[in-house]
Amino acid sequence: RRSTSCSTMPKPLHTKKIVKKTRRKFLRPQADNFKRVSESWRKPKGIDSRFRRRFRGTPKEPKIGYGSARATRDILPCGFMKFTVRNVKELDVLLMQNRKYAAEISHNVSARKRMAIVARAKELDVYVINSKARLREEEAEA
Numbered sequence: 257r258r259s260t261s262c263s264t265m266p267k268p269l270h271t272k273k274i275v276k277k278t279r280r281k282f283l284r285p286q287a288d289n290f291k292r293v294s295e296s297w298r299k300p301k302g303i304d305s306r307f308r309r310r311f312r313g314t315p316k317e318p319k320i321g322y323g324s325a326r327a328t329r330d331i332l333p334c335g336f337m338k339f340t341v342r343n344v345k346e347l348d349v350l351l352m353q354n355r356k357y358a359a360e361i362s363h364n365v366s367a368r369k370r371m372a373i374v375a376r377a378k379e380l381d382v383y384v385i386n387s388k389a390r391l392r393e394e395e396a397e398a
Contacts, residue, residue, distance in 0.1 A: 269335075354381055
């Protein structure tokens, strides 16, 4: 994890501890037996499937209980929720929500527009997650 310490960053409203349950990789049944069966999870639907009938000794299936708590579900380690921004105008939505949401500049925004978005975010006191992306050294010094 990278530290996101910034002196001018607004403090996140969320302070509840984020509990990550054990991350389990659920593999598709018989993915280890056949090359044609990919590892990405599919629910077994066979009428005689030991896996579907949950026999003893078969691996676990994904269940609703493995999900994370609703209160902390989409919260980033820095304490904010993510909001994707594509232009300067979309940043104004976060004016009153700057302690709950952090802006993330979309991947397909040019370097010039990024600089404008970061400048406007600083005025509105909105935290930008990827503010240093696509910045050259000459632009950073200026």
